[in-house]
Amino acid sequence: MAQIDYYFATLSPYTYLAGLRLEEIAAKHGATINYKPLDIIALFGRTGGVPPKDRHISRIEYRTQEMQRQSKKLGMAFNLQPAHWPTNAAPSSYAIIAAIQDGSGDVGQLVHSFVRACWAEEKDIAQDDVIRACLADAGFSSDLADSGLLLGAETYTANLEEAVERGVFGAPFYITGDDQRFWGQDRLEDLDRHLADQ
Template sequence: MAHIDYFFSTLSPYAYLAGTRMEDVAAKHGASITYKPLDILTLFGRTGGTAPNDRHPSRQEWRAQELDRQSKKLGLPLNLKPAFWPTNAAPSSYAIIAAQSAGGGDLGKLVHGFLAAVWAQDKDIAQDDVVRATLADAGFDPALADSGLLAGAETYARNLEDAVARGVFGAPFYITDTDQRFWGQDRIADLDMYLSGAF
């Protein structure tokens, strides 16, 4: 059975624009998924990237245009200047890690719920009430927001090291069990083709 390691940040607009299409592709091919939330700004610093607010104005302008185009293309509403961005991604990331360990809900819905909270709903995913509500909406016990914080912190740090070691430099980033790497929500169709045996 195929497997996908999914590296992402709960602050990434491009991970938001991925929606749950990767989950659909995985289901189509019977592939399992391991969700690996990480600290994207630290990843940028370690792999030659630059934080969005520190990029040259021409890159910032292109990014704004591209995000607007992609959101319209995909039918996903997106606020280019969300009220709570950037914010602390750790609480939402720890909740995803805890939910993945506990099981019982829809992880794809949980991840997309946090991303939509930032980019479409102007909610602060660092706040406990937002984390709990998002967990509950995806079918998980809201109390997971309180449990496994130490394990969550350790896994969150380990995900970053794993990402650097395996060639991840942005988000969303998908790696198959055959070490095929796909960067960006606009490469999900290529991931589908690869799992189909097209290349």
């Protein structure tokens, strides 16, 4: 069975714009997704990237145009300047890690619920009530917001280290079992084609 290691950040607009297309591709090819939330700002610092606020104005302007184009192309609601961004991504990431361990709901839907809350619904994904609502919406117990915090912290850190070692430098980032790497939601079609050729 094909495996896809999925490195993402709950603060990433491009993780939001990926929607649930990865899950659709995985289902189509009978692939398993290994969800790996990570600290995107720390990743930038480790791999030569620059946080959005510190980039040259030409890159900032291009990113703004590209996010608008992509959201329109995909028919997705999108707020260029969300009220609660940036925020602390750790609590939502810990909740995802706890949900993976629990296994009772839909992890893909949970990831999308968090990024949608940030980029389309003007919600602060660091807040307990938002985390609980996202968990419940994806079929998990909202009490997972309070569980496995040590494991969440350890796994979140380990995901970052693993990502750096495996050549990840942005989010979303997809790595197949044969070490083919795909960076960005706009490479999902290429990932789909690669899995079809295996």
